[in-house]
Amino acid sequence: MTSLEIESSDVIRLIEQFLKENNLLRTLRTLQEESTIHLNTVDSVESFSSSILSGDWESVLKTTTQLTLPPKKLVDLYEQIVLELVEMRETAAARSLLRQTEPMQVLKDNQPERYLHLEHLLSKTFFDEREAYGEDSSKQRRRQLIAQALSTEVTVVPPARLLTLLGQSLKWQYAQGLIPPETAYDLFRGTAPTQRAEEDAVPGLCYNSIKFPRKQHPESIAFSPDGQYLVTGGVDGIIEVYNYMTGKLRKDLQYQLEGNLMLMDDAVLSLGFSRDGEHLASGSQDGRIKVWRVSTGACVRRFSPAHSQGVTAVGFHRDGGEVLSGSFDGSVRIHGIKSGKLLRDFRGHTSFVNDALFSHDGTRVMSGSSDGTFRIWDAKSTALLHTLHLHEGGLAGAGVSAPTVARIVQVPRNAEQVVVVNRSGWCYLVSVKGTLIRSFHPPPTAGAPTPDFVTAVLSPRGELLQNSQRFLSLDDGRSTGPRMHVRFPPGMGMGKGRARERSTRHRSNANDRRRRR
Numbered sequence: 001m002t003s004l005e006i007e008s009s010d011v012i013r014l015i016e017q018f019l020k021e022n023n024l025l026r027t028l029r030t031l032q033e034e035s036t037i038h039l040n041t042v043d044s045v046e047s048f049s050s051s052i053l054s055g056d057w058e059s060v061l062k063t064t065t066q067l068t069l070p071p072k073k074l075v076d077l078y079e080q081i082v083l084e085l086v087e088m089r090e091t092a093a094a095r096s097l098l099r100q101t102e103p104m105q106v107l108k109d110n111q112p113e114r115y116l117h118l119e120h121l122l123s124k125t126f127f128d129e130r131e132a133y134g135e136d137s138s139k140q141r142r143r144q145l146i147a148q149a150l151s152t153e154v155t156v157v158p159p160a161r162l163l164t165l166l167g168q169s170l171k172w173q174y175a176q177g178l179i180p181p182e183t184a185y186d187l188f189r190g191t192a193p194t195q196r197a198e199e200d201a202v203p204g205l206c207y208n209s210i211k212f213p214r215k216q217h218p219e220s221i222a223f224s225p226d227g228q229y230l231v232t233g234g235v236d237g238i239i240e241v242y243n244y245m246t247g248k249l250r251k252d253l254q255y256q257l258e259g260n261l262m263l264m265d266d267a268v269l270s271l272g273f274s275r276d277g278e279h280l281a282s283g284s285q286d287g288r289i290k291v292w293r294v295s296t297g298a299c300v301r302r303f304s305p306a307h308s309q310g311v312t313a314v315g316f317h318r319d320g321g322e323v324l325s326g327s328f329d330g331s332v333r334i335h336g337i338k339s340g341k342l343l344r345d346f347r348g349h350t351s352f353v354n355d356a357l358f359s360h361d362g363t364r365v366m367s368g369s370s371d372g373t374f375r376i377w378d379a380k381s382t383a384l385l386h387t388l389h390l391h392e393g394g395l396a397g398a399g400v401s402a403p404t405v406a407r408i409v410q411v412p413r414n415a416e417q418v419v420v421v422n423r424s425g426w427c428y429l430v431s432v433k434g435t436l437i438r439s440f441h442p443p444p445t446a447g448a449p450t451p452d453f454v455t456a457v458l459s460p461r462g463e464l465l466q467n468s469q470r471f472l473s474l475d476d477g478r479s480t481g482p483r484m485h486v487r488f489p490p491g492m493g494m495g496k497g498r499a500r501e502r503s504t505r506h507r508s509n510a511n512d513r514r515r516r517r
Helices: 008-023 023-033 045-054 055-063 071-087 090-102 100-109 112-123 128-134 139-151 159-175 496-516
Strands: 218-223 228-235 238-243 270-274 277-285 288-295 298-303 313-315 322-327 330-335 340-347 353-358 364-369 373-380 384-391 403-408 417-422 427-431 436-440 456-458 465-468 472-473 479-480
Touching: 008 023, 045 139, 071 100, 071 112, 071 128, 071 139, 090 112, 090 277, 090 465, 100 112, 112 139, 128 139, 128 436, 228 270, 238 270, 238 427, 238 496, 277 313, 277 322, 298 322, 322 353, 330 456, 353 496, 373 403, 384 417, 384 427, 384 436, 403 456, 456 479
Parallel strands: 218 270, 270 313, 313 353, 353 403
Antiparallel strands: 218 228, 228 238, 270 277, 277 288, 288 298, 313 322, 322 330, 330 340, 353 364, 364 373, 373 384, 403 417, 417 427, 427 436, 456 465, 465 472, 472 479
């Protein structure tokens, strides 16, 4: 695909046209002086030339004051105006133009004889055209020469070019599904503004389905904090950024348009965004972690290996300088992005670590494991502060075998609380100080046992908890509606042709990149 290069001078001219059309003339002059790039546009070259040929000097001077013209051509123009004012016996106006304008001062300094000729004509009581223009010229001939010379210095462009181009860009993005329909759009930031939900409600609309080839199903998925990016990590190691409204790859990201996707060497088990949404951490089955800049697809840091086994959880510290990870090897670790080194290691779990995250203020690390424990650590000293065995809706003693802790979710409206999900019919609201606040147990369905939780998410304001079966109120634990979830069925729905195309193209790109490494 041929890339178009936009000249910075063209961008400045677009801004200058906008300033001129909105009568911001002082700003326009300042910009032209500082950039040395001049607009020099007129509404119509024909009209401009016609004004010169007809001697409509008021209109001509009004136009030329907004143009930057060569001094010689300005001198010719002003000289002609002085001559015609003298001819009409407008001596006061002619004298003012001759003695008080910059082009005439240039003429006086550089061609004093020519200037004195005008002074002489001004002092006479009658006008002699032959004396004024010479034997070989005339007023109309001089007008034609000036019109021809000045018309080469100006151009015509359609009005409101800047707004037109921005409008065309937005229309294209809407057509490509890059901007959700019927939403506000922050043109300056280039994003749809994030709106805080006024109230939480059970979702009733499925925007779209994203379906994958059989051997390329996702192992992990994450939304960026502002909701603009939906990222999937595949069993094939490919990381893709989607438009969740259309279910299509985001083609406004150049690297995806060119097929150069973010790539791990093994299945991507975990994904996590930085607080500002600029960076994405990915953890793979082979124990490696990479940190990506989402806007460019560039890998900015590698931790290879970060763990001896698969990385099950990744997350950023609130300042964006550290990455937290949990692994099948039973460890929880903090890595420095700038240094690329392991900073702290949290040991104590006796089985897989399934989830780990920083507390909202970054002073605590929380982890959940298949050993049945939910643990809270000091993020700086790595000291173990609390160990909770969550079982049957309450806290159990150390000797009780508690279910696997599968998921830890930060409560949006309360930085001191998290929801802990274990593989039972219960989930728990816990404080970062290690206190069990409340437990949740969905009412059983008639004639069927209550299934175990697998995972859970919270609504934007933290009022509703969605488990794998239904929505629960976080205030009282009551069921508020049936479950609703987005599935990624293997090998279906994309269409065989599209699935095969994605498989072939992306797999080929992935293999090429792996061979280069």
